[in-house]
Amino acid sequence: MGLMDGKRGLVVGIANDHSYAYFIAEALLRHGAECLFTHLPGEKMQRRVSRAINELGVAEPWLVPLDVCSDNDLDTVFAKIGDEFESIDFLVHSIAFADRAWLKDGTFAATPREVFAQALDISAYSYMAMATRAAPLMTSGGSMVAMSYYGAQKAAPCYNVMGVAKAALESITRYLARDLGPSNIRVNTISGGPLRTMSALAVGGFSDLFDWVERRAPMKRNVTGSEVGESAVYLLSDLSLGVTGQTLFVDCGFSSVAL
Numbered sequence: 001m002g003l004m005d006g007k008r009g010l011v012v013g014i015a016n017d018h019s020y021a022y023f024i025a026e027a028l029l030r031h032g033a034e035c036l037f038t039h040l041p042g043e044k045m046q047r048r049v050s051r052a053i054n055e056l057g058v059a060e061p062w063l064v065p066l067d068v069c070s071d072n073d074l075d076t077v078f079a080k081i082g083d084e085f086e087s088i089d090f091l092v093h094s095i096a097f098a099d100r101a102w103l104k105d106g107t108f109a110a111t112p113r114e115v116f117a118q119a120l121d122i123s124a125y126s127y128m129a130m131a132t133r134a135a136p137l138m139t140s141g142g143s144m145v146a147m148s149y150y151g152a153q154k155a156a157p158c159y160n161v162m163g164v165a166k167a168a169l170e171s172i173t174r175y176l177a178r179d180l181g182p183s184n185i186r187v188n189t190i191s192g193g194p195l196r197t198m199s200a201l202a203v204g205g206f207s208d209l210f211d212w213v214e215r216r217a218p219m220k221r222n223v224t225g226s227e228v229g230e231s232a233v234y235l236l237s238d239l240s241l242g243v244t245g246q247t248l249f250v251d252c253g254f255s256s257v258a259l
């Protein structure tokens, strides 16, 4: 019997088969979940995301466009889920964006207002925007997970405005947990180690991080996408029924050591 048997939910954030969301969906499906998906609007994005989902063995995926900057898109996606399925049990938020021109060392202080606002909107506020629409569909309770990074808690090279957005995301997790806890809905975040994805490569000097983690992390290696996927299953399944408002580090212990 699978840990996610009988559970259905929305996975937002697959860009391709390198995405953290891809590994999370792979683990969820393997444990018996039914997954619904979104793609950034546009035919090219739809084709790319469809290809990745097909690789997961989902023959006819439920796949709809979603740009989280659009309230209309958000309303449409969750209304469609309500119409077609009535309820969901989980939500995965695995998205982030910041203008890469400002993800270089020495540029943080000069980050323009619109770059800051966009990064916070897409990478942090969107968790609230999705949670408030998903909660009424979680009629038997539910669980939500977003993806963060250690740069939320310590100033990391080049991470800049994205670190500020991740700090907001981790705080949002705690406040959502307070609001939604009485409805038996749990809200958590995973702080994942570096993984070679499209978004990660936009952060300046990202490759150096891998060597740094290999040297410093207690496990002397980088985390894999599958390991993060399994931890997401833990947080989205009944194995973690008493866990909410938390940021769970899945980073081979990197965040637990000093020098």
Ligand SMILES: NC(=O)c1ccc[n+]([C@@H]2O[C@H](COP(=O)([O-])OP(=O)(O)OC[C@H]3O[C@@H](n4cnc5c(N)ncnc54)[C@H](O)[C@@H]3O)[C@@H](O)[C@H]2O)c1
Residues within 6 Å of the ligand: 012, 013, 014, 015, 016, 018, 019, 020, 021, 040, 066, 067, 068, 069, 093, 094, 095, 096, 097, 122, 147, 148, 149, 150, 191, 192, 193, 194, 195, 196, 197, 198, 199, 200
């Ligand atoms: N890769 C890493 O090293 C790493 C480490 C820790 C946390 N994370 C986090 O994991 C999450 C997933 O990123 P990833 O590394 O898998 O990269 P990715 O590029 O594969 O995924 C990022 C996703 O964000 C989506 N997105 C961006 N703007 C959007 C918008 N306006 N509306 C809807 N979707 C939008 C993209 O379509 C893409 O699917 C992000 O929150 C990222 O910050 C990544």
